[in-house]
Amino acid sequence: xxxxxxxxxxFDAIKTPFGERERALGGAAVHFSLAASYFTDxxxxxxxxxxFGEDEYAVLRRHGVATDDVEHVEGGKTFFWACExxxxxxxxxxxxxxxxxxxxxxxxxSEASKQVETLFLANIQPDLQREVREQTQAKLAGxxxxxxxxxxxxxxxxxxxxxxxxxxMNDDEVRMLTEQPTLLKAARQIMExxxxxxxxxxxxxxxxxxxxxEFFAIPAYPLxxxxxxxxxxxxxxxxxxxxxxxxxxxxxxATLRRAMAYGSAVASYWVEEFGCExxxxxxxxxxxxxxxxxxxxSVIESVPA
Ligand code: AMP
Numbered sequence: 001x002x003x004x005x006x007x008x009x010x011f012d013a014i015k016t017p018f019g020e021r022e023r024a025l026g027g028a029a030v031h032f033s034l035a036a037s038y039f040t041d042x043x044x045x046x047x048x049x050x051x052f053g054e055d056e057y058a059v060l061r062r063h064g065v066a067t068d069d070v071e072h073v074e075g076g077k078t079f080f081w082a083c084e085x086x087x088x089x090x091x092x093x094x095x096x097x098x099x100x101x102x103x104x105x106x107x108x109x110s111e112a113s114k115q116v117e118t119l120f121l122a123n124i125q126p127d128l129q130r131e132v133r134e135q136t137q138a139k140l141a142g143x144x145x146x147x148x149x150x151x152x153x154x155x156x157x158x159x160x161x162x163x164x165x166x167x168x169m170n171d172d173e174v175r176m177l178t179e180q181p182t183l184l185k186a187a188r189q190i191m192e193x194x195x196x197x198x199x200x201x202x203x204x205x206x207x208x209x210x211x212x213x214e215f216f217a218i219p220a221y222p223l224x225x226x227x228x229x230x231x232x233x234x235x236x237x238x239x240x241x242x243x244x245x246x247x248x249x250x251x252x253x254a255t256l257r258r259a260m261a262y263g264s265a266v267a268s269y270w271v272e273e274f275g276c277e278x279x280x281x282x283x284x285x286x287x288x289x290x291x292x293x294x295x296x297x298s299v300i301e302s303v304p305a
Contacts, residue, residue: 003245005032006045006132007122013082024275028122031231034279035238035266037063040245045069047101049076076101109135118245126156140249142166162194221268228274232267239266265290
């Protein structure tokens with residue numbers, strides 16, 4: 001099976017109470033593809049500039065991520081984003097967003113990318129997401145978005161949502177999109193647009209899964225130390241979609257629950273280091289250990305007779 005992701009490839013300036021990085025490799029598509037690479041074959045689509053060099057490609061290739069659809073824009077600069085976290089790491093301030101090569105990006109997929117089984121439309125302009133969706137025959141497609149697009153391109157975003165099977169968004173954004181006060185009503189409203197699965201990310205409180213017939217919730221893995229939450233949502237999505245792709249794109253209740261646990265396990269490692277640095281020595285065995293920990297954490301024994 002194979003999985004394609006389209007989204008930002010970036011350099012991030014990140015400041016947390018525990019340190020900073022001036023130019024960390026990042027972007028939703030990078031976090032997602034590295035995370036998904038633990039489960040399946042991954043291809044990434046997105047533009048980069050002249051400042052994106054061999055060192056950056058090497059990080060992706062070491063994880064087996066196919067980069068032939070990364071578009072190098074001659075004379076361009078890679079997407080740049082700067083953020084700062086408060087002591088409460090749930091509070092993040094965006095300090096700068098420079099679209100650079102993303103401003104004129106027109107996705108062009110190779111034949112190999114058009115034929116993937118699973119597709120993830122990471123957070124980018126909804127029209128671009130739809131253009132990619134329309135170029136593939138993926139059997140399973142997921143999407144993420146953010147407040148910026150809900151505000152500025154709601155109609156286009158709703159059209160794009162109607163073309164996918166799984167929506168993964170933050171709780172605030174799900175409420176903002178649907179103008180519904182409860183997540184259940186919000187999830188139902190999103191499902192009315194077409195997707196059969198809605199996953200609501202809730203930061204350090206975990207994630208919730210809604211389908212027509214099921215509800216499931218998983219906490220975040222209890223960590224003693226968090227260094228940088230950047231990429232937690234994208235690596236969660238990478239673990240979740242990567243696992244689903246490895247299971248032939250199944251979306252039955254049991255497979256979805258396992259996918260939620262795998263996504264949470266990967267994200268729990270991601271936040272232990274800056275950006276995607278933790279991926280450098282993360283192994284599938286470690287991910288499986290936390291998957292098992294989630295299984296143990298989630299069992300409630302019945303009342304003794
Ligand atoms: P997350 O922490 O999972 O929300 O994702 C953080 C990543 O999203 C960073 O690596 C950024 O480069 C990227 N990012 C931030 N803002 C945007 C945006 N407006 N469009 C696309 N990607 C973005």
